[in-house]
Amino acid sequence: MSCDPLGSTYEITQPPPHEIPTEKRSKSDPGIAGFPGGAPHTGKQGQGDPEEARNFTHAERWKLKKAAAEILDEIPAGVKPFRVAVCHRTRGHGVEQVQLLQERGTNRVFYGGLMKCASVWVCPVCAAKITERRREELTRANASAHEKKLRVSMMTLTAPHRMGDDLEKLLQGIRDARRAMFNRKGWKRIREAAGIVGSICALEVTHGGNGWHVHVHELIYCEAGGAALDAEKLLPLWQSACTASGLGRPNVHGLKVGDGSKAAAYVAKFGAEDRDEDGWGVEHEMTKAHVKRGKKGGRSPWDLLRAYAYTGEERAAELFRVYAVGFRGRRQLVWSRGLRDLLGVRAKSDEELVEEEREEAEVVWSFDLSEWRWIIDRHLEGAVLQAGRERGKAGVYALLYPDG
Ligand SMILES: [Zn+2]
Numbered sequence: 001m002s003c004d005p006l007g008s009t010y011e012i013t014q015p016p017p018h019e020i021p022t023e024k025r026s027k028s029d030p031g032i033a034g035f036p037g038g039a040p041h042t043g044k045q046g047q048g049d050p051e052e053a054r055n056f057t058h059a060e061r062w063k064l065k066k067a068a069a070e071i072l073d074e075i076p077a078g079v080k081p082f083r084v085a086v087c088h089r090t091r092g093h094g095v096e097q098v099q100l101l102q103e104r105g106t107n108r109v110f111y112g113g114l115m116k117c118a119s120v121w122v123c124p125v126c127a128a129k130i131t132e133r134r135r136e137e138l139t140r141a142n143a144s145a146h147e148k149k150l151r152v153s154m155m156t157l158t159a160p161h162r163m164g165d166d167l168e169k170l171l172q173g174i175r176d177a178r179r180a181m182f183n184r185k186g187w188k189r190i191r192e193a194a195g196i197v198g199s200i201c202a203l204e205v206t207h208g209g210n211g212w213h214v215h216v217h218e219l220i221y222c223e224a225g226g227a228a229l230d231a232e233k234l235l236p237l238w239q240s241a242c243t244a245s246g247l248g249r250p251n252v253h254g255l256k257v258g259d260g261s262k263a264a265a266y267v268a269k270f271g272a273e274d275r276d277e278d279g280w281g282v283e284h285e286m287t288k289a290h291v292k293r294g295k296k297g298g299r300s301p302w303d304l305l306r307a308y309a310y311t312g313e314e315r316a317a318e319l320f321r322v323y324a325v326g327f328r329g330r331r332q333l334v335w336s337r338g339l340r341d342l343l344g345v346r347a348k349s350d351e352e353l354v355e356e357e358r359e360e361a362e363v364v365w366s367f368d369l370s371e372w373r374w375i376i377d378r379h380l381e382g383a384v385l386q387a388g389r390e391r392g393k394a395g396v397y398a399l400l401y402p403d404g
Helices: 050-071 124-147 167-183 185-194 231-244 260-268 282-287 301-311 314-327 339-343 350-355 369-377 381-400
Strands: 098-103 109-112 151-158 196-208 211-222 255-257 333-335 361-367
Touching: 050 124, 050 301, 050 314, 050 381, 098 381, 109 361, 109 381, 124 339, 124 350, 151 167, 151 231, 167 185, 167 196, 167 211, 167 231, 167 314, 185 196, 185 231, 196 301, 196 314, 196 339, 231 255, 301 314, 361 369, 361 381, 369 381
Parallel strands: none
Antiparallel strands: 098 109, 098 361, 151 211, 151 255, 196 211, 196 333
């Protein structure tokens, strides 16, 4: 019997690992240049000096990537190895030299010529790029929807869960329940009344006091003038779909519909303002959920990496392994058929997005093999980026050749 922990999921008070003492970081960790003792943890990234915040995210990303590689070095027999350990370390096929590049006219720097794992789920470095591009796609989609006078709502679905639940079973259950719900006559009636023209589904997970908390965000596009989506009418459909799919029966927290008027106002602002890294809207929620810090006690996958990277927490490593295997091969965002065409957003794979270099870039540094080996042996990839961004060629030189 399920104790229906869903309602209480929102009440868990386990403190999030925001303030992790840096002295507890693993002994094998050489630290990050510029951040003695590891990257600083502030409650919220981006507050205060934005330059500092960017350095922080750069440095932390590489530190977490190293943690992911260490964690996924130990995987159950029979599981195909993850590529995050070799990602951004070896040269790409047919590439002569690894380079540090700088986008023309900005101080944005990045590496060229490296093999990339393109895993949005387990690689913090690849995920940063993929999720940013996916977020841009959603922004374009919503701007186009706005032009077409479509309304957009966000429906969030989740199911009861408890400590010890099998993650893969939960994922399968949610997937089956979602499909079952959309096949119900009741849904078809609601779809017609609301004038739904399509939706984009995003998958998200946290881990907290009640085990894995899987949920789905559904961005739903409706014709102007259609009936508003009503959570009270939708909930019974979701409840019966869950029980039919082997999940527990969700309570009132199992289905939420985001405020339509707020979503519309939000959509109206797309393109009208230059949002900084602090801006966290619908499209961030949809694409970067596994990156952000879990709220109300639940830990996001990146929180698990942080706990392992800064405190060596083995339990967090075990959970990350389970998550990595469970999410492998799943798509982060699924667009309903025809919606991309309707909104004029072309489909691109994660691999395409991670390899895409659309910036006009200048070479800051071309690394010879011994230089690159020296950097990756010391896990200084993040530090080199930071040095290149702050001081260009001279910064990279000073890091590589401290004795002149
Ligand atoms: Zn990667």
